[in-house]
Amino acid sequence: MLASQRAAFLKEGPPSAAVRRNRIDRLLAMVLDNIDDYVDAMGRDFGTRSRTGTLFAEITGMLTAFEHTRSHTAKWMRATKVGRVSRLFGVRVDVQPAPLGVVGIIGPWNFPLQLVVVPAASAFAAGNRVMIKMSEITAHTAELTRTLAAKYFDPDELAVVTGGADIGAAFTRLPFDHLFFTGSTGVGRAVQRAAAENLVPVTLELGGKNPVVVAPDADIAHAAGRIARARMVNGGQVCVCPDYVFVPGEHVDGFVDALREQLRGMFPTIASNIDYTASVNRANYERVLALVEEARELGAQVESIAPAGETLPDAAARKIAPTLVRGVTEEMRIASEEIFGPVLIVRPYQTVDEVIDHVNERPAPLVAYWFGPDRADFRRFVARTRSGGIARNEFAIHMFAEQAPFGGVGHSGMGAYHGKTGFDTFSHMRTVAGTDLPFAITGIAAPPFGRGTERMIDFALRSARRRNRRRVRGRLPGA
Template identity: 80%
Template sequence: MSQVVGLDKADRTGETTDPDELVAILERQRQAFLREGPASAAVRRDRIDRLLAMVLDNIDDFVEAMSRDFGTRSRTGMLFAEIMGMLTAFEHTRSHTERWMRPIRPNRLARLYGIRTEIHPSPLGVVGIIGPWNFPLQLVVVPAASAFAAGNRVMIKMSEITAHTAELTRSLAGRYFHQDELAVVTGGPDIGAAFTRLPLDHLFFTGSTGVGRLVQRAAAENLVPVTLELGGKNPIVVGPDADFDRAANRIARARMVNGGQVCVCPDYVFVPASRIEQFTDSLRTELRGMFPSILANDDYTTSVDTANYERVVALIEDARARGASVESLAPAGEELPDPVARKIAPTLIRDVTDDMRIADEEVFGPVLLIKPYTDLADVIDYINARPSPLVAYWFGPDRKDFRKFVDGTRSGGIARNEFAIHMFSENAPFGGVGNSGMGAYHGKTGFDTFSHLRTVAGTDLPFAITGIAAPPFDRRTVQFIDLALRAARWRTGRRVRGRLPRREPTS
């Protein structure tokens, strides 16, 4: 296994610094794709297997690289979230690849009339993947596996914020893949911007909403279709008939996954006004119990870099300055936040008003906003007045209030009584809506995202079915069209009769 060492920018010998090199890699991959044609199921599975082997053969190196990138990040947490989290996705994808590749035959009845139609899932060609820093490994290899299953070549742009992980992935990729199959690109914002301008066949991006807008704008210049996996301020509603202690326990743990640096972490929680003190007490007790120490705690994930640390601290201080109630749950004797360790204590904020930055900006840190409510309709109105979140959470039984919440709000997904449970099924799509993203992946949805559903139709009939559409038009054709339109008007008129809006008379 390779030895990971400290990487200053000057030492990143493998870093891609020339945008022309990106163009050359893309052309190499595209020519290989065109030359070899659609890959067989065996080839696709082999690429998925080699991608997983690249990770599993080098687990210790990846853990060390990510630890260096973050400063402090739990080894167990990394193994669970980064490595274990991808295993079922890989196995599900590789085991279903051949089945997903099969043509679909719709409208079998038409075959009786001599028309045969098939829908072929066809590879797009070269897929570009831009990865984030919060899960720098998993969130590039899982979509890459889906792209391989669909028969594509893949170019990956790693996040420059997690430079050690990026360089390790780049150096390992060449041991497991030819560059015309998989190419890993490293480099700073300039290379990232050049990557988004490539004439790829599909561009898959995971990151912030603001950067997502720039990615889509750049991709549009070449009409490159995009999948955007973004984020947002994810709400929780604790129902009036929930188990409040259990809800507090699970919400506390959900907020602290990866130090709160997860796109599906909850940002704010609505609690019935009559139970808010009980809930806050339980939440406070749970968080203090989880972290009796923070500064020397190797399980307490740091902010990934100084910029993100300072951004979160600034959000907290802005809320405090504007009148919010801010409670830091720092252990006794520890001065937090600490700019050297880049650690921020779990923080509870109440009395948040709309003029505070934290009311609108995704926190991406160990901070939770607590808001009271008395009427669920007000909660739904509040959520709907803001950009759609990636996930909305509900704690409580599956009853009328929960279904009202599901039907009345708009979000990428809904999870009840558990953190991110909507992502657990490999058959369920994962993605956002509106500001939280577009498109989806995981399982068959990921295969379809990186495929073109190509219709192939034909007939061996001795006469032209569509000849009626070409001139000259005889009297029978005119009569047939007139009769068909009359029948259509009659059917539609019966359906809408009495239901059209009344027109006001004009003066």
């Protein structure tokens, strides 16, 4: 597949804006023409997943991304003129976005459709061919996408690969021109190691333990309501879900009371509730329960917000009730491992600096949340912590603007996409320079060197020293 796509790319050259937009349009048509099939496939993959939730999170959520990308493609393709001074002396310098060639995309299971087609649209906008490896965990969605792709695309434009971990490992070892991966930090490490063998550049969209800070002057009940809803999106199986919440010590009990009330109101029933997303498979269900049970055994306070009369967790349905965990200590795995389920840790704090130190002592999260006014404490938190993004008073709001990049930092990811950033990720910014001057500008770089070259170098160095001395005077250590 890769050889065929690369041969087609080299033969046809960079596609026009019209061809790129047509590929984006066909990709969106593949989804919109088959909505019911996709909803059914994802419902079977998860066991229980709301039709409305799937339509909102997987499909309507991608529409603005597609429209923004296709409407700006021609503009993003234009070369940028640089070096105004050099142009005065007869040298023209342009920076041209060039397609990379063939882009590999490895998708996750939590949003198995959106998180492959959105980066694919960016790769098409940049003029590339695309190969997608779907997650084997959501096998029905994977097989549907593979079948549909063949109806909407020539395989030299878009190819979809299905299969298990062995196929996934082989996919990561291919000499792509760029490899885009969304998934866990652990698998991301393996992807990067495999890609390094062929010096393939990678974009890693990973996860992490996303902290939430409830400010000392926040509305506690209001914050608790929004945080509860954010934790329960897709059953908590979202890389940008809140993972643990810092609450001022004197407000912890009130915050937990408000959380409990909100969650009971959201889910008066769970076992038969089609809007309550199940764990995607038995392995993730058992992993989440193991984290909670170990924390309980090591002394944490665990509260399951299960409706009266329902027996949860339910192994057959893979449903876990919303669970609050307090008194977490560092020897507990739940303190460091991303939960990826309907479980929320609540921690007390006394000062914002204490929170900042806690966040900075751990790998950078994909997003950090703040609930409260935009005041000095918030600005200090933003300035002194590292994270892929910051969202204040709302879940995932940092992802809404298509013009803004989305990505992690450190253990939460490498590189970014969305909008122009996605186009740039899948492009090579190639400098094209030229001159028609009748003499060689850089001829002085070749020997023999004359006195004129020596005087020019001496003048340039003396001028640089004078400027630099003025700038650092009195500012060096010990001065």
